[in-house]
Amino acid sequence: DTEVTQTPKHLVMGMTNKKSLKCEQHMGHRAMYWYKQKAKKPPELMFVYSYEKLSINESVPSRFSPECPNSSLLNLHLHALQPEDSALYLCASSQVRQNNEKLFFGSGTQLSVL
């Protein structure tokens, strides 16, 4: 199984809503990532979890709150988002040490904030 599964595939939310994005992998990877991708732009790193602990936060606003409940799951909790947060949110996973730069990506959640 070389899949990273993300749900939902599409999400529309208002600025006062609270929602969560979910990501799951069963490749035994102990590093998991959230990337944000705006249209016609490359993916930009948001967060990295290594062994279920937050390793990197790329100065992401606190309205985005990541959570890694176990080694297979990664969540991104969303609250009070702005319209400019509309984007494709990609989850990825990798090994932790050797070849940790080889990321496997999910299909993403296309988020629209109204």
Place this chain on the structure above:
Amino acid sequence: EDKVVQSPLSLVVHEGDTVTLNCSYEVTNFRSLLWYKQEKKAPTFLFMLTSSGIEKKSGRLSSILDKKELFSILNITATQTGDSAVYLCAVYNAGGTSYGKLTFGQGTILTVHP
């Protein structure tokens, strides 16, 4: 700041043509360069290059890295309509701390017409 520049930004060819995509980079603590193909949502892994001058091949796709001149090329021979996608180059900065970072170029949009 790490920098990855891809060229051309877009390319339109006909089936059967051969294309060459370019990626140049400036990054401290370089460890590897990766190529991804992004068709609709999920970037899918193509190649990881760490050593200069060694060509990686997979079917009609091949890639090579020049660490002295800080660039890589991705070749696609006998293109097919299914090769239409965004091709992303990414470079891994091994970093001075426990975790490195993957920086993406802006991508090359390849369109293959029948």
